[in-house]
Structures are given as structure tokens and as C-alpha cells.
Amino acid sequence: MSFDLLATAFVELLTPSVFLYLAIGVALGTAIGALPGLSATMGVALITPITFWLDKTDGFAMLMGLWNAAIFAGGITAILINTPGTPASLTQAWDGYPMYKEGKGGLALGINVVFSFIGGIISTLLLILLASPIAKVTIKFGPAEYALVALFGMTMMIAVSNGKVVKGLMLGFLGLMLSTVGLDPISGLQRYTFGNMSLQSGISFIPVMIGISGLAEVFHQMYEYNKEKADAEREARKVNLSLGRVLPSREEMKKWSPRCIITGIVATIIGAIPAAGGDISAIICWGNSKRFSKEGDKYGHGSAEGLAVSATANNGVIGGAMCTMLTLGIPGDAVTAVLLGSLMMYGLTPGHAMFAENAGFTAQIMVLMVLANLAFLVIGLATAKVSAKFLNMSQPVVWAAVSVLCIVGSYCINNSFVDVIVMFVMAILGFFLKVYDFPSGPLILGLLLGGTVEKNMRTALVISQGDWSYFVTRPISIVLIVMIVLTFLFPVFQELRKKKAKTAEAEA
Amino acid sequence: MIKKGDTIPGIFSIFIGAFALIHNILHPKMNIFAEPARGGVGPGFIPFICAVALIVFGIILVVRGIKQNGRVDYFQMTPEKKKNLKNVAFLAGLIALVLIAWKVSTIFYVCLPIYCFVLNKFVLKQSTKFSVIFTAVMTAFIYGLFTIAFTIRFMP
Numbered sequence: 001m002s003f004d005l006l007a008t009a010f011v012e013l014l015t016p017s018v019f020l021y022l023a024i025g026v027a028l029g030t031a032i033g034a035l036p037g038l039s040a041t042m043g044v045a046l047i048t049p050i051t052f053w054l055d056k057t058d059g060f061a062m063l064m065g066l067w068n069a070a071i072f073a074g075g076i077t078a079i080l081i082n083t084p085g086t087p088a089s090l091t092q093a094w095d096g097y098p099m100y101k102e103g104k105g106g107l108a109l110g111i112n113v114v115f116s117f118i119g120g121i122i123s124t125l126l127l128i129l130l131a132s133p134i135a136k137v138t139i140k141f142g143p144a145e146y147a148l149v150a151l152f153g154m155t156m157m158i159a160v161s162n163g164k165v166v167k168g169l170m171l172g173f174l175g176l177m178l179s180t181v182g183l184d185p186i187s188g189l190q191r192y193t194f195g196n197m198s199l200q201s202g203i204s205f206i207p208v209m210i211g212i213s214g215l216a217e218v219f220h221q222m223y224e225y226n227k228e229k230a231d232a233e234r235e236a237r238k239v240n241l242s243l244g245r246v247l248p249s250r251e252e253m254k255k256w257s258p259r260c261i262i263t264g265i266v267a268t269i270i271g272a273i274p275a276a277g278g279d280i281s282a283i284i285c286w287g288n289s290k291r292f293s294k295e296g297d298k299y300g301h302g303s304a305e306g307l308a309v310s311a312t313a314n315n316g317v318i319g320g321a322m323c324t325m326l327t328l329g330i331p332g333d334a335v336t337a338v339l340l341g342s343l344m345m346y347g348l349t350p351g352h353a354m355f356a357e358n359a360g361f362t363a364q365i366m367v368l369m370v371l372a373n374l375a376f377l378v379i380g381l382a383t384a385k386v387s388a389k390f391l392n393m394s395q396p397v398v399w400a401a402v403s404v405l406c407i408v409g410s411y412c413i414n415n416s417f418v419d420v421i422v423m424f425v426m427a428i429l430g431f432f433l434k435v436y437d438f439p440s441g442p443l444i445l446g447l448l449l450g451g452t453v454e455k456n457m458r459t460a461l462v463i464s465q466g467d468w469s470y471f472v473t474r475p476i477s478i479v480l481i482v483m484i485v486l487t488f489l490f491p492v493f494q495e496l497r498k499k500k501a502k503t504a505e506a507e508a
Numbered sequence: 509m510i511k512k513g514d515t516i517p518g519i520f521s522i523f524i525g526a527f528a529l530i531h532n533i534l535h536p537k538m539n540i541f542a543e544p545a546r547g548g549v550g551p552g553f554i555p556f557i558c559a560v561a562l563i564v565f566g567i568i569l570v571v572r573g574i575k576q577n578g579r580v581d582y583f584q585m586t587p588e589k590k591k592n593l594k595n596v597a598f599l600a601g602l603i604a605l606v607l608i609a610w611k612v613s614t615i616f617y618v619c620l621p622i623y624c625f626v627l628n629k630f631v632l633k634q635s636t637k638f639s640v641i642f643t644a645v646m647t648a649f650i651y652g653l654f655t656i657a658f659t660i661r662f663m664p
Contacts, residue, residue, distance in 0.1 A: 053658035170521050170565035177558035184551035189537050223592045396632040404646055417664035424603060436517050436582050454554050458547050466548025
């Protein structure tokens with residue numbers, strides 16, 4: 001990505017509407033992140049339908065603002081009520097909450113904002129530096145490679161299964177099956193449409209996402225609701241402990257920054273690995289930092305350094321996840337899965353085309369990420385103490401608002417009533433999936449990438465006149481096949497190793 | 509006892525897989541294979557693989573559920589959870605009714621306030637005052653943002 005292109009993108013983004021939507025996105029993201037039970041994925045899924053009615057740049061300004069802010073704001077609940085707003089904020093609760101109890105809540109909130117910003121900026125800079133060279137490799141990609149890259153993305157359904165491999169694979173295949181609804185990409189035959197015209201174009205991804213991560217979450221939270229416990233938590237939140245100063249001192253910044261720069265780089269690399277999200281990044285970075293730090297024994301007991309590392313790792317994955325999404329079309333996490341769906345709905349194809357035909361817009365996305373980080377730094381610091389007030393909103397109010405937005409949002413994407421039905425059916429399915437302890441990630445991956453796998457696989461087979469060896473005679477394809485096989489075999493080896501260790505332990 | 513564990517999701521998976529498989533077999537054009545000039549695989553290839561996989565994984569889950577013999581219980585029903593489940597069913601039923609009413613009447617801005625009020629007052633047990641305020645604010649927000657600003661007409 002050349003400097004000229006980025007400079008042009010920056011100048012093009014200097015419009016009041018971009019700043020307005022960016023600010024709205026950051027404000028919404030901060031509120032969503034600070035409200036227990038709402039996640040960045042849910043926020044992005046609910047807001048995406050609105051962005052389709054805006055100019056492409058304005059829409060992405062809002063999405064980038066919301067995403068970046070929601071990830072940092074997940075740390076607010078972790079610090080103030082010991083409840084991580086997102087799974088990635090888990091380690092922030094370990095250090096942030098003890099700091100809050102010691103009367104250093106303001107400093108903890110400040111560290112969360114400042115080091116989330118540092119993580120986000122490092123990650124975005126690496127995205128700017130690395131995305132273009134990776135995209136250049138994709139010039140050599142044909143249908144066989146694209147099919148295999150998408151298949152590689154789908155193999156991540158094992159990784160996102162959280163150890164429930166059979167359940168994950170079952171849902172992955174269900175998602176793949178749902179992706180075949182509509183017109184066959186090669187012959188144009190209608191599949192599973194049952195004469196319904198609205199299903200000819202297939203099942204839209206965004207309503208599915210809204211159903212599973214929005215309304216299903218409301219259903220599940222209602223099911224798990226314990227009024228006495230919720231009331232007790234609300235009362236506990238009303239106790240105003242002293243928050244103290246917000247900004248870290250210059251010495252503190254100097255002391256923590258080198259460690260956090262390394263953390264930012266590591267987090268970006270972890271973020272670029274499909275399915276390895278902020279939670280994995282935060283735990284790996286926090287764990288390693290604890291091991292190598294002089295004050296490692298303080299980690300988990302209110303260490304400001306530990307909190308700084310966690311906050312950096314949390315937002316550091318965003319650039320990495322975007323890199324994989326923009327260059328290879330594989331979602332790095334659930335939010336990039338929704339963004340990938342949005343890009344496709346805008347008619348944009350990730351890969352080399354994003355950096356050749358739509359280079360201007362791609363540069364704008366990258367600059368928007370930098371601006372989003374700056375915006376949440378300013379808004380986050382200014383509202384650090386006020387943000388605690390959000391936590392007092394009761395869950396039933398949030399459920400009511402989210403359920404309305406799910407219905408309206410799913411309709412707005414295509415002005416389609418069928419999309420609302422799809423969202424509703426997926427919400428009911430999603431609720432039972434949560435109750436029966438199924439991971440929903442594989443279903444999303446299967447639905448999102450299934451179409452790409454089938455279309456490219458069959459195009460490659462048409463080119464090769466039905467010869468399957470076409471997939472193993474191209475160098476890049478071979479590398480991808482090896483990666484796919486390793487991804488499948490890794491959990492098996494891991495399981496075998498665990499069994500061996502258990503047997504050895506039992507014998508001992 | 510077997511209904512407590514993984515058996516029911518397993519049966520669900522087998523049912524979907526079998527349905528897709530039968531649909532494939534009965535459909536005259538959903539061929540699994542095609543002539544080499546058309547790539548060798550037909551429009552039924554991926555659905556066939558998925559259907560078979562769903563049946564296989566479904567069987568694994570059913571067997572696992574039987575082996576669990578009631579030890580794993582996903583629906584552990586305390587009196588509070590029973591009440592919560594009723595509320596979830598009430599909300600799902602309310603949404604279904606609102607969607608039907610929207611489809612039949614085609615007037616979204618009548619269905620929306622009714623949904624907001626009933627949801628708050630009877631499902632979430634909020635006060636009448638709060639329910640009325642929420643209904644008014646939410647309806648005005650949706651109307652202002654979606655219908656005035658984005659010109660969406662909400663026609664089913």
C-alpha cells in the first residue's frame with residue numbers, strides 16, 4: 001500500500017459525514033462494550049444493515065469505529081464489575097478489578113484506553129505494511145487455490161469448536177448445506193428453494209448472524225436470568241469506589257511501552273491466524289509477559305503492567321484479523337466474518353482485487369482504522385469515569401431494544417420479509433445450540449465460506465475436465481492441502497498425546 | 509433418561525440429513541456426478557456430502573447420548589429456569605404473532621408499538637409507565653431513522 005494512496009484516502013475521508021459516523025460508531029461501540037451481555041459481534045451484526053443505506057465510506061467508518069471501540073470497552077466491565085465484556089477481556093478482569101478495589105479504578109480505565117489504542121495502532125500499521133505483499137501472492141491464485149483457501153478457512157471449524165469436535169463438524173456441515181440453498185453456481189438449478197423466489201439468491205449471511213448472535217443471545221440470557229443475582233450485582237455497582245487519576249504517568253508509559261510494542265506485534269500475528277481471536281491473544285500475551293516480567297508475581301493481583309499488556313493484546317488482533325480477511329477472504333474472528341459478508345454484499349471480493357481494482361477503498365478502510373483508534377482514545381479518555389454509569393442499565397431494557405433492532409435490522413438488508421423469518425428461525429436454532437452446548441462458530445464459517453468453496457471447486461473441475469489431480473499439481477495448492485491436512489490432524493494428535501500422558505500418569 | 513444428553517440434537521441432525529438426502533434422490537436434476545466436460549460433479553454433490561455427514565455425526569451424537577445415560581443434562585430445570593423458559597417461549601411466540609400480523613396487515617407501524625408494549629409489560633414485567641415510554645421512544649426512533657432517513661417502507 002503506497003503512501004500516496006493512503007494520503008489520498010486520508011484526504012478523501014476528511015468530510016463531516018465520515019467523522020460524524022465514526023463518532024457515532026465509537027459511541028455505540030463504547031456503550032455496547034460497556035454493557036454486559038452485548039458483544040462487538042452483536043453490535044456489528046446489528047449495525048451492518050443500517051450501513052447498507054449509507055455511503056460505503058460512511059458505513060465502514062461507523063463499523064470500524066464500533067468494532068475498535070467495543071473491543072476496548074469490553075475491558076470497562078472487566079475492570080469495574082469483574083465481568084469481561086468480551087471473552088478477550090478476561091485477563092483484564094484479573095488485573096483491572098483488583099486495581100479498582102484498591103481505589104485505582106480511574107488509572108485502570110485509563111490504561112485500558114491508552115494501551116488498547118497502542119495495540120490497535122501497531123496492528124493497523126502492520127496491516128498497512130503486510131496486507132499488500134500478501135495480496136500480491138494471491139494474483140497467482142486460480143479457482144483451485146481459492147477453493148482450497150476457503151476450505152482451509154472452513155477447517156478452522158475444528159479450532160472454533162472449543163473442544164467439541166463432533167458438534168462443531170456437524171454444525172459446519174449444516175452451515176455448508178445452508179450455503180447450497182438457492183441457484184447452483186454452475187448449472188443454475190434451484191436447490192432447496194421449494195418454489196420460493198426469495199430463496200433463489202440463497203440464504204443471506206447477515207440475518208443468520210443477527211439471529212445467532214443477537215436474538216438467540218437475548219433468548220439465552222432470558223433463560224439463564226437470575227433476578228436476585230442481577231439485582232445484587234446492580235446494587236454492588238452503585239457503590240462508588242474512588243476512581244482516582246485516569247492517565248498513566250510518563251514514567252509508567254516509558255516502563256510499559258517496550259513490552260506492549262512487542263505484545264502488539266505478537267497479537268497482530270495471532271490475530272492473522274484464522275479463528276485465533278482476542279481471547280487467545282490476550283491469554284498468550286499475558287501469560288508470556290508474566291513469565292518474563294520482573295513483577296510477574298504481581299500479575300493477576302492488580303498489576304498495572306499486566307493490564308497494559310492485556311489491553312494491548314486485546315485490540316492488537318484487529319489488524320491481523322483484517323489482514324487475513326482482506327487478502328485471503330478468510331474471517332479471522334466472528335466480527336470479520338460479518339465484515340466479510342458486508343464486503344461481499346457491496347460486491348467487493350477480498351484478495352488481490354481489493355488491492356488492485358478497489359485499492360482506494362481498501363486504503364480508506366485502513367485509514368479509518370487509524371482514525372477509529374484515535375477517536376476511541378479521545379472519547380474513551382474523556383468518558384472513562386462516565387462509562388461506569390452504562391453498567392447500571394438493566395438487562396430487560398437491553399433485551400427489549402436488541403429484539404426490536406434484530407427484527408428491523410434483518411429486514412433492512414434486502415427489504416425482505418424472508419430475511420426476518422430466516423433471522424427468527426436461526427435465533428430459535430441458536431438458542432437450542434447454546435443450551436445443548438454447541439459452538440455456533442462452525443455454522444457461521446460453513447455458511448460464509450461454503451459458497452466460495454463450491455463455486456471455485458467446481459469451476460476448477462470444469463477447467464480440468466473433471467480431473468481431481470488438478471488440485472495437487474499446482475505448488476500453492478499443495479501447500480494449502482498440507483495446511484488443511486495438518487489442521488485436521490492436529491486435534492487428533494493432541495488427543496492422542498493427552499491420552500498417552502494420562503496412561504503414563506495412571507501407570508506412575 | 510436419553511433425552512437429557514446429546515440424543516435429541518443427534519436425532520435432529522439425522523432428520524435434516526435424511527431429509528436432504530431423500531430430496532436429492534427424488535429430485536431429477538440434483539445429480540451427484542456429471543459428465544467430465546461439466547466438471548464431473550453435479551449440483552447435488554456438496555448437498556450429498558453434507559447430508560451424509562449430518563447423518564453420520566447425528567448417529568455419533570445419538571450413540572453418545574445413549575452412553576451418557578442421563579448423566580449429562582443440558583436442561584437442568586430449576587423452578588426459576590422453568591419460569592424463564594416460559595418467558596422465552598412467550599417472547600418467541602410474540603415475535604411469531606407479530607410477524608404474522610405484519611404479513612397479514614402490512615402495517616408495520618401498528619405491529620411494532622404493540623410488540624414493544626406487550627414485550628415490556630407482559631414478558632419482561634416492566635411498569636406500564638416504562639412500557640409506554642419505551643414503546644413511544646423505540647417507535648419514534650425506528651420511524652425517524654429507518655423510514656424518514658433511509659426511506660424504508662417495511663412492506664412484507
